[in-house]
Amino acid sequence: MKRILILGGGFGGVYAARTLEKLLKAELNRSEVELGLVSRDNYMVFQPMLPEVISGSIGIVDTITPIRRLCPRTNLYTRIIESIDLKRKRVVAAAGFGSQQLYLEYDHLVIALGNVTSFAGQPGLAEHALPFKYLGDALVLRNHAIHVLEEADIERDPEMRKSLLTFVVAGGGFSGVEAVAELNDFVRAAAKSFKNIMPEQIRVVLLHAGGVILPELPESLGRFAQDLLMKRGVEIRFDTRLQGATADAALLASGERIATRTLVSTVPSGPNPLVAALQCQKDRGRIVADAHLELPDYPGVWAVGDCAHIIDSRTGQASPPTAQHATREARCVAENIVASLRGTAKRRFAFKALGKMGALGHRSAVAEVFGVKLSGFVAWWLWRTIYLMKLPGLDRKIRVAVDWTLDLILPADIVQLRTDRSVGIRREHFEPGEVIFEEGGHGDWLYIVVDGEVEVLKRVPGASAMSLRRLGPGECFGEIALLGDHVRTATTRSVTAVNLLAVDREAFEALFSTLPPLRHFFERLIEERMALGERLTQADGTPSAAHRARAAARESASFR
Numbered sequence: 419m420k421r422i423l424i425l426g427g428g429f430g431g432v433y434a435a436r437t438l439e440k441l442l443k444a445e446l447n448r449s450e451v452e453l454g455l456v457s458r459d460n461y462m463v464f465q466p467m468l469p470e471v472i473s474g475s476i477g478i479v480d481t482i483t484p485i486r487r488l489c490p491r492t493n494l495y496t497r498i499i500e501s502i503d504l505k506r507k508r509v510v511a512a513a514g515f516g517s518q519q520l521y522l523e524y525d526h527l528v529i530a531l532g533n534v535t536s537f538a539g540q541p542g543l544a545e546h547a548l549p550f551k552y553l554g555d556a557l558v559l560r561n562h563a564i565h566v567l568e569e570a571d572i573e574r575d576p577e578m579r580k581s582l583l584t585f586v587v588a589g590g591g592f593s594g595v596e597a598v599a600e601l602n603d604f605v606r607a608a609a610k611s612f613k614n615i616m617p618e619q620i621r622v623v624l625l626h627a628g629g630v631i632l633p634e635l636p637e638s639l640g641r642f643a644q645d646l647l648m649k650r651g652v653e654i655r656f657d658t659r660l661q662g663a664t665a666d667a668a669l670l671a672s673g674e675r676i677a678t679r680t681l682v683s684t685v686p687s688g689p690n691p692l693v694a695a696l697q698c699q700k701d702r703g704r705i706v707a708d709a710h711l712e713l714p715d716y717p718g719v720w721a722v723g724d725c726a727h728i729i730d731s732r733t734g735q736a737s738p739p740t741a742q743h744a745t746r747e748a749r750c751v752a753e754n755i756v757a758s759l760r761g762t763a764k765r766r767f768a769f770k771a772l773g774k775m776g777a778l779g780h781r782s783a784v785a786e787v788f789g790v791k792l793s794g795f796v797a798w799w800l801w802r803t804i805y806l807m808k809l810p811g812l813d814r815k816i817r818v819a820v821d822w823t824l825d826l827i828l829p830a831d832i833v834q835l836r837t838d839r840s841v842g843i844r845r846e847h848f849e850p851g852e853v854i855f856e857e858g859g860h861g862d863w864l865y866i867v868v869d870g871e872v873e874v875l876k877r878v879p880g881a882s883a884m885s886l887r888r889l890g891p892g893e894c895f896g897e898i899a900l901l902g903d904h905v906r907t908a909t910t911r912s913v914t915a916v917n918l919l920a921v922d923r924e925a926f927e928a929l930f931s932t933l934p935p936l937r938h939f940f941e942r943l944i945e946e947r948m949a950l951g952e953r954l955t956q957a958d959g960t961p962s963a964a965h966r967a968r969a970a971a972r973e974s975a976s977f978r
């Protein structure tokens with residue numbers, strides 16, 4: 419029996435499995451071939467429709483299709499893949515409910531693992547920017563947008579209100595433009611249900627590194643798209659790069675900061691870590707496959723989709739990372755695996771893209787199909803027709819058609835689904851000079867410095883704040899308010915750019931009450947810090963002689 423194993427349940431993996439099922443019907447019936455597919459989720463996401471999940475014009479689960487229904491003759495392993503051993507021809511999948519990893523051996527392996535969102539090299543993005551690639555991302559963004567509208571409606575501080583009503587999307591390519599168009603339509607329509615939000619208070623900003631958006635399309639279509647978005651109230655910042663983020667701002671390469679509580683980044687995507695770990699030929703992180711989509715050094719191992727570097731035999735150009743290419747590569751790889759099994763000739767990959775389309779919300783889109791440029795309603799109608807036809811599964815087609823029809827007549831749904839479980843621990847990033855928390859505020863988090871330096875400051879009536887201490891990597895702060903249920907006894911500010919681990923009250927209390935050594939550590943730390951605070955301030959709150967002496971000593975030490 420020959421074992422064919424496919425890694426990844428996206429366009430590449432699922433279409434390869436579907437084609438193999440068709441081509442190997444007889445072999446599967448005679449149990450001469452076994453087909454397996456490993457993927458993290460048991461569904462395939464139809465990414466082109468993902469932006470519409472933000473606005474709710476498509477139901478949350480209508481853009482996904484269960485893989486079992488699409489490939490009924492394939493054994494589906496819904497597991498996270500941990501490693502691929504090309505030499506031993508073995509894939510290891512993580513343990514499920516039990517503690518047993520799964521070892522899967524193969525004769526033919528198809529790698530279709532796509533790429534991943536990568537915020538490497540942009541400080542604060544991993545902590546504070548919302549990615550936009552998976553179904554969960556669209557859902558999180560939708561819920562987040564509703565949440566900030568709810569907060570803005572009751573917020574009294576005008577600055578905070580402004581930042582709550584500012585939405586920033588970075589990336590003027592297809593996914594960024596489609597996301598900003600849907601987000602803009604959604605927040606403006608949803609805001610009508612909020613008594614205290616005026617339409618002119620909403621600011622939606624698109625950051626684009628080039629001079630014209632949608633560089634994948636002819637310039638005239640990019641210009642049409644940007645004029646249309648600007649007419650609808652999207653502010654486009656051209657030749658602008660996102661450099662980093664904090665909890666309350668998008669930081670631009672020019673040094674400008676845009677105060678916002680919603681930053682979506684569609685820009686970077688990096689190689690899947692499993693692909694990065696493979697010892698095989700790569701081109702800019704993508705697996706190099708030959709004209710038949712096989713790895714030159716590993717016969718029987720094939721690569722398709724976004725994770726593969728494939729030269730189109732017709733054009734001599736590398737195939738772009740799109741769904742239309744991934745599905746064609748998948749069919750080609752299935753045919754070539756069958757050819758290998760039967761000892762017949764393999765086919766070289768060649769595909770002429772049919773066109774490119776981008777939806778702009780509000781019944782308009784831009785498209786270039788068979789070289790013909792279209793924009794506005796006609797392009798939008800074509801977009802919907804083509805993608806509805808391409809959406810796998812009749813049930814999904816019907817659901818989406820119904821969603822679209824209802825969306826024409828019903829108002830924007832503003833129900834916020836709270837899917838997040840208790841946070842426990844999260845990462846936070848601050849640029850130099852930012853306040854992490856304010857003296858007198860309510861304290862719900864303990865902070866641990868990962869890297870950088872923070873300063874603890876105490877208010878002094880009629881004088882500038884007094885520095886109590888500086889903390890560096892491995893040190894923690896914020897425990898006093900958390901343990902005693904007090905308000906914050908000091909202000910904390912970043913001295914340098916700083917990365918923190920923030921532990922929430924519930925997680926901290928669970929650790930504190932069950933780990934006696936930790937309890938003793940914090941009790942001692944609080945005692946020491948309280949005593950120092952008392953020594954450094956007099957009864958009237960002004961710096962004590964001890965503090966002045968310490969400051970003088972520090973000053974003299976720095977002159978040595």
Ligand SMILES: Cc1cc2nc3c(=O)[nH]c(=O)nc-3n(C[C@H](O)[C@H](O)[C@H](O)COP(=O)(O)OP(=O)(O)OC[C@H]3O[C@@H](n4cnc5c(N)ncnc54)[C@H](O)[C@@H]3O)c2cc1C
Binds near residue numbers: 458499531533690741
């Ligand atoms: C918002 C958005 C809109 C888009 N719109 C269009 C469009 O209109 N037209 C178009 O042609 N293309 C579009 N694309 C691009 C298109 O979606 C991709 O090119 C396509 O999904 C690539 O398919 P793939 O199979 O290579 O990778 P993916 O679809 O990314 O599939 C990778 C699979 O591998 C699985 N996986 C990864 N790592 C592991 C692991 N460790 N363990 C288990 N499973 C794992 C994932 O769960 C996933 O199932 C869009 C992309 C996005 C993000």
